[in-house]
Amino acid sequence: xxxxxxxxxxxxxxxxxxxxxxxxxxxxxxxxxxxxxxxxxxxxxxxxxxxxxxxxxxxxxxxxxxxxxxxxxxxxxxxxxxxxxxxxxxxxxxxxxxxxxxxxxxxxxxxxxxxxxxxxxxxxxxxxxxxxxxxxxxxxxxxxxxxxxxxxxxxxxxxxxxxxxxxxxxxxxxxxxxxxxxxxxxxxxxxxxxxxxxxxxxxxxxxxxxxxxxxxxxxxxxxxxxxxxxxxxxxxxxxxxxxxxxxxxxxxxxxxxxxxxxxxxxxxxxxxxxxxxxxxxxxxxxxxxxxxxxxxxxxxxxxxxxxxxxxxxxxxxxxxxxxxxxxxxxxxxxxxxxxxxxxxxxxxxxxxxxxxxxxxxxxxxxxxxxxxxxxxxxxxxxxxxxxxxxxxxxxxxxxxxxxxxx
Ligand SMILES: *Cc1c(COP(=O)(O)O)cnc(C)c1O
Numbered sequence: 001x002x003x004x005x006x007x008x009x010x011x012x013x014x015x016x017x018x019x020x021x022x023x024x025x026x027x028x029x030x031x032x033x034x035x036x037x038x039x040x041x042x043x044x045x046x047x048x049x050x051x052x053x054x055x056x057x058x059x060x061x062x063x064x065x066x067x068x069x070x071x072x073x074x075x076x077x078x079x080x081x082x083x084x085x086x087x088x089x090x091x092x093x094x095x096x097x098x099x100x101x102x103x104x105x106x107x108x109x110x111x112x113x114x115x116x117x118x119x120x121x122x123x124x125x126x127x128x129x130x131x132x133x134x135x136x137x138x139x140x141x142x143x144x145x146x147x148x149x150x151x152x153x154x155x156x157x158x159x160x161x162x163x164x165x166x167x168x169x170x171x172x173x174x175x176x177x178x179x180x181x182x183x184x185x186x187x188x189x190x191x192x193x194x195x196x197x198x199x200x201x202x203x204x205x206x207x208x209x210x211x212x213x214x215x216x217x218x219x220x221x222x223x224x225x226x227x228x229x230x231x232x233x234x235x236x237x238x239x240x241x242x243x244x245x246x247x248x249x250x251x252x253x254x255x256x257x258x259x260x261x262x263x264x265x266x267x268x269x270x271x272x273x274x275x276x277x278x279x280x281x282x283x284x285x286x287x288x289x290x291x292x293x294x295x296x297x298x299x300x301x302x303x304x305x306x307x308x309x310x311x312x313x314x315x316x317x318x319x320x321x322x323x324x325x326x327x328x329x330x331x332x333x334x335x336x337x338x339x340x341x342x343x344x345x346x347x348x349x350x351x352x353x354x355x356x357x358x359x360x361x362x363x364x365x366x367x368x369x370x371x372x373x374x375x376x377x378x379x380x381x382x383x384x385x386x387x388x389x390x391x392x393x394x395x396x397x398x399x400x401x402x403x404x405x406x
Contacts, residue, residue: 036082037080037081037082038081038082038083038084039082039083039147039148039151040075040082040083040086040147040148040151040152040155040198041083041086041148041151042086042151042152042154042155042158044085044086045085045086045087045088045154045155045158046085046086046087046088047087047088047158047162048087048088048089048090049070049071049088049089049090049162050070050071050089050090050091051090052070052090053070053165054069054070056165056166056204057204059168059169059170059173059206060206062168062173062204062205062206064176064203064205064206064208064348065176065178065203065205066203067203067204068091068201068202068203069091069163069166069175069201069202069203069204070090070091070162070163070166071088071089071090071091071159071162071163072088072089072090072091072092072159072199072200072201072202073086073087073088073155073156073158073159073198073199073200074086074087074088074089074197074198074199074200075087075155075197075198075199076184076195076196076197076198077145077147077195077196077197077198078194078195079194079195080194082145083145083147086155088155088158088159088162091201094197094199096184097184097186099186099187099188100182100183100184100185100186101183101184101185101187101193102182102183102184104188105183105190106142106237106238106239107142107143107144107182107183107193107196108142108180108181108182108183108237108238108239109135109138109139109141109142109144109180109181109235109236109237109238110135110138110178110179110180110181110236110238111131111132111134111135111138111177111178111179111180111236112131112176112177112178112236112346112347112348113125113126113128113131113176113177113179113303113347114126114174114175114176114177114205114347114392115160115167115174115175115177115202115406116167116174116175116392116393116394117167117168117169117170117173117174117393118393118394118395118405119393119394119395120394122394122405123160123161123164123167123405123406124392124393124394124403124404124405124406125153125156125403125404125406126303126391126392126402126403126404127303127306127307127401127402127404128153128156128404129149129153129401130303130306131179131303132149132150132152132153133149134236134301134303135147135149135152135179135181135236136149137234137235138181138235138236138237139181141232141235141237142183142232142235142237142239143192143193144181144182144183144193144196145196147198152179152198153404153406155200156177156179156200156406157406159200159202160175160202160406161406163175163202166202166204167204168204168205168206171389171393172206172207172389173204173205173206173207174204174205174392175202175203175204175205176202176203176204176205176348177200177201177202178200178201178202178203179198179199179200180198180199180200180201181196181197181198182196182197182199183195183196184196184197205348208348208349208350208352209349212376213353213375213376213377213381213382214353214376215352215353215354215355215366215368215376215377216256216257216258216272216344216352216353216354216355217255217256217257217355217356217357217358218251218256218257218258218259218260218272218354218356218357218358219251219254219256219258219259219260219357219358220259220260220262220267220327220357220358220359220360221247221251221259221260221261221262222262222263222267224243224244224246224247224259225261225262225263226240226244226259226261226263226270226271226298227240227261227263227270227271227298227299227300228263228298229296229297229298230297231297231298233270233297233298233299233300234295234297234298234299234300234301235300236300241274244259244261244273244274247259248273254358256358257273258272258273258275258344259272259273260272260277260357260359262327263298266326266328267326267327267328268293268324268325268326268327269293269325269326269327269330270293270298270299271293271299271300271344272344272352272354273344274300274346275302275344275345275346275349275352276292276293276299276300276302276304276305276344276345276346277292277293277342277343277344277345278290278291278292278305278308278342278343278344278345279291279292279325279330279333279339279341279342280318280339280340280341280342280378280380280381281333281338281339281340282333282338282340283319283333283338284329284332287318287319288318288319288340289318289319289320289321290308290312290318290319290320290321290380291320291321291322291323291325292305292308292309292321292322293322293323293324293325294322294323294324295322296324302345302346302347303347304345304346304347304350304351304388305345307388307402308345308351308384308388309322310399311384311387311388312384314399327359327360330357330359330364331359331362331364334364334365339364339366339367340367340378340380341353341366341367341368341378341379341380341381342354342357342366343377343378343381343384345384350384350385350388350389351377351381351382351384351385353368353376353377353378353381354366355368355376369382391403
């Protein structure tokens, strides 16, 4: 019985999106042969908005992830039934059983994306299809159910209409969205969760660098590892993040803002804090090259990373590479004066310039803008930032599907 149930759950979790809702594999016992599983369906959305309208904060007072809008979007899933009725309701506490698997075995994954107001007052999302695909992939990695991604985007669109007044206006301001999926089965058994919940909450945010860029100091970290081959580094699962906080606090104590996460005996460069890592340099062959680690399973496939690579390839002005590189390569490039710029990339900041890396008792000083001694960001770093922002705010038409009006 137990085996049958987990098998059915596993199959549903892995098949709901890519297969029709009536599962017809002969592999399954006849008992499960024609179980109809409800897809996530935006047309069923129920809206019961909060009667209380909280006071909005002024743009200048916004702090990342501290204030939330009046409402939230919630939809629950049950094995054998599928997705329930999506609901927009008052933002508030969830009631979960203390035995819910999310609390014990970290059945949790999430997304980070933003809604932007353009100059015509329309609300835009940036490449939401990429976030939804990744959300499904992360859920799949921890045996949580798949969902119909376009339907969730539609529900988020309605949520944004209901909480429209919370989307701050002005360049650099946005409404940060946090789609989250948790396993809610009430059981201490270690197995696939037979219940799950997606919720989406939203927080108005200001520019990551309110008074212009501030380049960061990194501590190259190899004694603790963020991700490893065959692990979950390429999934946005909660379990990846808590273990990185202690090393970050240790780095902070020594005056570094972030860890530069290394991997393996050759100290491969992987990510910066919770951002993807880019180096712009003259490589060993003397070519001008933008390089970021390849997606080998331990690198989080960032939407910003992908956007930067696409823009750079479209510009066609320098070599663009996704490949491994090590601290040895960086140290050598530093000695020979070949490093031009380095930056981290992610939705929260778009780009975050890097000015120094402490590694093996030495500092690598990364150039910022040699033509402007006061500048806290390199020219290319700034150019990516501006190009992406222009598209996010609808000022420039980007590639198809990048900026979606909701
Ligand atoms: C979310 C995240 C990123 C950046 O992804 P974006 O989609 O660009 O926001 C990079 N690295 C890690 C570890 C992350 O969690």
